[in-house]
Amino acid sequence: MFSRFFSKKASNAPSESNGDASSSKTSNDSVLPNLSAEKLRAVIISLNQAEPIFQRAGYIMEQLDVELGNSPKLTPYFKQRQSISEEQYEELISELDDQQLIKFMLISLHKSARMQSLFENSELYYYGMEIDISSVPSVRTIFKRKDQVAEIIDIKPK
Numbered sequence: 001m002f003s004r005f006f007s008k009k010a011s012n013a014p015s016e017s018n019g020d021a022s023s024s025k026t027s028n029d030s031v032l033p034n035l036s037a038e039k040l041r042a043v044i045i046s047l048n049q050a051e052p053i054f055q056r057a058g059y060i061m062e063q064l065d066v067e068l069g070n071s072p073k074l075t076p077y078f079k080q081r082q083s084i085s086e087e088q089y090e091e092l093i094s095e096l097d098d099q100q101l102i103k104f105m106l107i108s109l110h111k112s113a114r115m116q117s118l119f120e121n122s123e124l125y126y127y128g129m130e131i132d133i134s135s136v137p138s139v140r141t142i143f144k145r146k147d148q149v150a151e152i153i154d155i156k157p158k
Contacts, residue, residue, distance in 0.1 A: 040072055043101065043133060047076055050102045057092055057106055058082040059128070073134035078109060080128050105131060112141040119143060 047064065054061055063077040084092075089110055096103035109129060116126040124143040132138045 040066070040074065043074055046099070046101060047074075050099070050105075053092065053096070053102060053106070054078065054109075055081075056084075057089070057109060058084045059109055062128075067134075071135050073132055075130055075132050076105075077130045078128045080109075080113060080126060083113070101133075108139045112139070115141055123147065 044064070044066070047061065051061060058081055059078045060081055061076050062079045065073075065075040065077075067073040067075070089106075092106060093103060096106065108131060112129045113126055119125065123146050125146055127142045127144040129139060129141045132140075
């Protein structure tokens, strides 16, 4: 799914720089290519511009981690603020035909929210999700305890 958004290095093996860089082929070992700096920037801009869409879907992107290195990774964290109807969801999805990454993320958010029914008689509730956008993408659904309270620390000088 993400392969359309990222560029690919020639191989997973260390580069000997004797080959033609334009002849990069997809390796069978790699599900997705590595993020280039240009694609990383484009995805960040796309996520920022999609904030109103996420809000209409009932979510807020409360954090975005950017991990640089050999295998760059973006991890947006979403928190559900409200539920929306199936009709509202379908309308949003139909508006996103030209934004495949954002569409994929909304589909993932919607599917994750439906998992709440698995915890009906539990102290856990659906909090949100995080999506790793990297060479090996993953989606994590987050459930938290209903009685969990954030610890308040007084940081004022005495």
